[in-house]
Amino acid sequence: MSRRAPTLEDVAREAGVSRATVSRVVNGIRNVDPQIQELVRRAIERTGYAPNRAARSLVTRRTETVALVVSGAGDTSDAGQNAFAARVFADPFFGRVVGGIVGFLRPRSLHPVLMFAESAEAREEVLTYLRQGRADGALVVSTHADDPLPALLADARLPAVLFARPSRPVPLSYVDLAHRDGAHLAAEHLLARGCRRLGTISGPLDVAASQERLAGFRDTLARHGHPYVPVAEGGFTLDSGITAMADLLDRHPETDGVFAANDLMAQGACQVLRERGRRVPEDVAVVGFDDSSIAVTCRPPLTTVRQPVEEMAARMARLLDEHIDGVRTDPTAVVFEPELVVRASA
Amino acid sequence: MSRRAPTLEDVAREAGVSRATVSRVVNGIRNVDPQIQELVRRAIERTGYAPNRAARSLVTRRTETVALVVSGAGDTSDAGQNAFAARVFADPFFGRVVGGIVGFLRPRSLHPVLMFAESAEAREEVLTYLRQGRADGALVVSTHADDPLPALLADARLPAVLFARPSRPVPLSYVDLAHRDGAHLAAEHLLARGCRRLGTISGPLDVAASQERLAGFRDTLARHGHPYVPVAEGGFTLDSGITAMADLLDRHPETDGVFAANDLMAQGACQVLRERGRRVPEDVAVVGFDDSSIAVTCRPPLTTVRQPVEEMAARMARLLDEHIDGVRTDPTAVVFEPELVVRASA
DNA sequence: ATCACGCAATAGAGCGCTCTCCCGGCATGG
């Protein structure tokens, strides 16, 4: 650094006014003579002034920063913190979440700090981070249902909003999807197309969303006279989708319709079906879930249940912002409705 | 908030020592009597003290935060800032970059703030962010070669490190891959397998890496007596890979080997080839680039040129850390060597 | 002309921390 950065004081001297006046101009400008405003503005220009955020934060107790936490289950193997990150972003789902959040935060000059909380230690770090006032609140996306982080945040009375309802009730706001309704749409569509031997690849059953999707699918089929539904549990990854589909096919070779709990697994299912000589959708119809980019690039393009992830993520950010501002105090749940997007696979 | 957070002062009173002593214990502990240390530690425990980072930053002029900037080309259409984010993370490449960076930062208690700089306005925001001292430096991953951000950062003398060499020389450190060598490996492998009608799907030619990969491929083939190489330009996306492969096949139906500049496009190529009745690798061999997760999940699994992205990203973070600490002052380039990973596709 | 009033602008007190300077006490050496 050549010389130290200009401060309010410097600008004030340059403009021939007091520090307080410059501060007013820099911020919400109330009650400042337009001429002086202009004077100050020019002085700022000339000095290249940029307000020191640490100093501001010290008095306002705001950082205009939120923690964006991707939270894993209990203690993951030490295999790697960075492996966790890579795995997380392998699902386009998270990219969409980030997109939705950034879309909301940015116009408001709020900034996300990326944190991963896949171990007890990492969780503690998140809490400390917030307690130190380095972020005003947290946006939490859990990959597992029994994630302890939400409860920790609530106990510490730190502002936080969750993506998806926590398995055990926690006094925090969250956004979610009507997963049952989504599964219902998928079931109705498969039945309407004439499928009679249906199976499903569920998500990991320790995740509430997976349970809901499975339950919704089963309920609808039961109502249509199909009390038994073959299930293969997957892990929301492509690999697990491949394994699950193979398993399903081994057990029920006559299957003519499959509902996969996300697009990634649906893609895996399509791959297996094709390899086993089944045409999609002629021999076996496949419906996915999410309507992620995969749904479009998959061969064939997937009929899927659309989850408005970006919108949900943006809403989550908005809820947090309201909690931080104190505009909203009580925990609030916002549930979005899914819709069916029909493409080629079913 | 029930009552205000405990401060150093509170802890000092509780422990019966001075503020300075507590500060010493909290930080690098030099010259403090072990007994008093223990005393202070207990007082911290009892009060639940967490040092206010804004106050600390104000005096240390450090935030222990770095900006992680994903930088686009000139002004992207307003189509969407969040669309940009989603698009960026659609390529598993960025997930790996994030993983590598976090892997380095985390043990050092450094934190990444995610920023997207796909427009002039957004770029200005990044500069302001750094000038305000909200981050100590920037890690920049550009998606286009003519990205103006690196030059802006260098001009402002802000600490920054780039992923990939900038197209115009800029006095900043960067990490990169020996792209030519990678393409050379791919070419040699295809030739060794007996392919004689080779084509390539290049990346966007305004990206230096794409040019290098193309040049390397061409050079090697030329040296083996193949002066002409059909090229179809892609955009590193799956879609563009599909289009490019179709184009290549239309122009040169006799093609028996393809080198795609990344795995995503290689996957697209495989899809097209299969749809057109060509077996991979029997009829047409395909080599990708990156060795991303796609290479493993693709059907068939891709033979590809491995880029040690996590390692490169970690190194980038380390370079930045050194620049911030002042340990390193001159811009440094670190170039990694690729290696061929042979799977089923070639 | 006097006084109350409103508004623009200033003065100055912190926010919570680090870090330099200083002081007191003990061991050491002449």
Add this chain to the structure above:
DNA sequence: CCATGCCGGGAGAGCGCTCTATTGCGTGAT
């Protein structure tokens, strides 16, 4: 026995900003 040095600990000055209390000044009512 006193001068010297060292080391653990305290006092206090800021870091750059916001914000309340206060001053100064022009205006309209009395």
